[in-house]
Amino acid sequence: MSELSFRERISKYLNVGHEILYLTRSECESLHISRELIREQMEVALSQYSLRQTQMPAKSHVFPDAQSVFIGMPALLPSEQSVGFKWVSAYNNNQKQFGLPSLSAMILASDYECGWPIAFMDGVHIMETRTPAxxxxxxxxxxxxxxxxxxxxxxxxxxxxxxxxxxxxxxxxxxxxxxxxxxxxxxxxxxxxxxxxxxxxxxxxxxxxxxxxxxxxxxxxxxxxxxxxxxxxxxxxxxxxxxxxxxxxxxxxxxxxxxxxxxxxxxxxxxxxxxxxxxxxxxxxxxxxxxxxxxxxxxxxxxxxxxxxxxxxxxAVDDFAVTGLFIKTALERGVGTILPL
Ligand SMILES: NC(=O)c1ccc[n+]([C@@H]2O[C@H](COP(=O)([O-])OP(=O)(O)OC[C@H]3O[C@@H](n4cnc5c(N)ncnc54)[C@H](O)[C@@H]3O)[C@@H](O)[C@H]2O)c1
The missing domain is CATH 3.40.50.720 (NAD(P)-binding Rossmann-like Domain)
Known part of the structure; x- marks a missing residue:
C-alpha cells in the first residue's frame, strides 16, 4: 500500500485550499517536539542542501539601518513535501528601546501538492530549537x-x-x-x-x-x-x-x-x-x-x-525540515486555531 502524502495526512483535520492553521509561539512550545528528532532532521536537511536535493535561494536582506535587518527565507524540501517562506526581523536595539527581544520570525507554510497556504505560525520557537540542533x-x-x-x-x-x-x-x-x-x-x-x-x-x-x-x-x-x-x-x-x-x-x-x-x-x-x-x-x-x-x-x-x-x-531548509512535524502534530492534537482563507 502506498504511503500517504503530507497533504493526505493533514486533510483529515484541515480543509486544504479553504482553511489555514494559525499557531502561536506557546502553542508551538506546547507540542514538545523531541530535540533528538529535531537534531536528526537537521542532519538530513544540511546534507540534502549540500547535495542539491533542496531548493533554497540565498537569504534576501533589507536594512532599516546598520543595527536592524529584515530577512526573507524561502525553501522547498521534496523529501519532506515541505515548502514555505520565513520572514525574520533582527533589531539589535530592541531590548533597550522597547523591552523586546531582538528577533521576530513568522513562517508561512504551503501545501506541496496544490500550493495553497496551510499554516501561518510562529517561527521563533522552531528557530530557537533548530539553531542549537x-x-x-x-x-x-x-x-x-x-x-x-x-x-x-x-x-x-x-x-x-x-x-x-x-x-x-x-x-x-x-x-x-x-x-x-x-x-x-x-x-x-x-x-x-x-x-x-x-x-x-x-x-x-x-x-x-x-x-x-x-x-x-x-x-x-x-x-x-x-x-x-x-x-x-x-x-x-x-x-x-x-x-x-x-x-x-x-x-x-x-x-x-x-x-x-x-x-x-x-x-x-x-x-x-x-x-x-x-x-x-x-x-x-x-x-x-x-x-x-x-x-x-x-x-x-x-x-x-x-x-x-x-x-x-x-x-530556511533547517526550518522547513521540521515545520511539517509541528503542523501535523498540532493538527492531530487539536492545538492552534483553524481560520478560513
Ligand atoms: N545562525 C542561525 O541559524 C541563527 C538563528 C537565530 C538567531 N541567530 C543569531 O544568534 C544571535 C543571538 O540571537 P538571540 O535571539 O539569542 O539574541 P538575544 O538578543 O536574545 O541574545 C543575545 C545575547 O548576547 C549577549 N551579548 C551581546 N553582546 C555580547 C558580547 N559581546 N559578549 C557576550 N555577550 C553578548 C546579550 O547580552 C544577550 O544576552 C543573533 O546574532 C541572531 O541573529 C542565528
Missing part, C-alpha cells in the same frame, strides 16, 4: 567529542537553548562555562538550566577566561554590518572548536584566517553575507559546507589540535 550537528562532525569543557558566550534566546542540548553530544563534559555582558543573564541561565544538565555550570570570570578555558566554544551574541570583534586572537587555543550562530562577530579575522578548517552551512549564503559587509576585515573562503562533511564529501576533524570554526548562518 544545527550547532550540535556541527559539533558531532567537527569537535573532539571527548571534550571536557564547553563555553557559551551570549545567553539570549539562542544561547540559552544551547545549554540543555550540549550534554547530548559531549558525554565526557566536566564543566559548562557561560558568559554574557549582563551578569543577570549568566545568573538566570545557571538558575534555569543547572538542574537540566549533569555537569556544573559556572560563570566565566571574563571573556578571556571563557575563550582560553573552553575546548568547545559557542557564541550567540549579535551580528551587524558594523561588527567590532571583542575576542583577541591570542586567547584562542589550538584544538578549539568554535561554533557560532552570530557570524563570528566577536572573533578577530586572524582567528578565522588561521583556522585549519572553516565550515559554513551554505557557501552561497556566505558569499552574500560577505558582500553585505557582515564580516570584519578579510576572511578566507570556507573549506566546505557542513553538509559536505555529513555526506562524506569532505573530511571533518582529522586531528585533536586542529582549530576549527563553524559558521552556520542559519538556513
Amino acid at each position: 544545527v550547532a550540535m550537528v556541527c559539533a558531532k562532525y567537527l569537535a573532539n567529542l571527548n571534550a571536557e569543557t564547553f563555553g557559551m558566550i551570549g545567553l539570549g534566546r539562542e544561547g540559552r537553548n544551547h545549554l540543555p542540548v550540549i550534554c547530548d553530544t559531549f558525554k565526557n563534559l566536566k564543566k559548562i562555562y557561560v558568559y554574557d555582558v549582563f551578569e543577570s543573564a549568566m545568573d538566570k541561565a545557571i538558575a534555569d538550566f543547572q538542574s537540566q544538565v549533569p555537569v556544573p555550570m559556572e560563570k566565566a570570570s571574563s571573556l578571556e577566561q571563557i575563550v582560553k578555558d573552553s575546548q568547545v566554544l559557542a557564541s550567540a551574541t549579535f551580528f551587524s554590518t558594523d561588527p567590532k570583534p571583542t575576542i583577541k586572537d591570542e586567547w584562542v587555543p589550538k584544538g578549539q572548536t568554535i561554533i557560532v550562530t552570530d557570524l563570528h562577530s566577536q572573533f578577530h579575522p586572524d582567528t578565522i584566517n588561521r583556522a585549519d578548517l572553516y565550515v559554513v552551512d551554505s557557501m552561497e549564503q556566505q558569499k552574500g553575507l560577505v558582500e553585505e559587509g557582515y564580516f570584519y576585515g578579510t576572511i578566507p573562503e570556507p573549506n566546505c559546507e557542513i553538509g559536505h562533511i555529513i555526506a562524506g564529501q569532505h573530511q571533518g576533524r582529522t586531528s585533536e589540535d586542529q582549530l576549527i570554526v563553524a559558521n552556520p548562518s542559519g538556513m
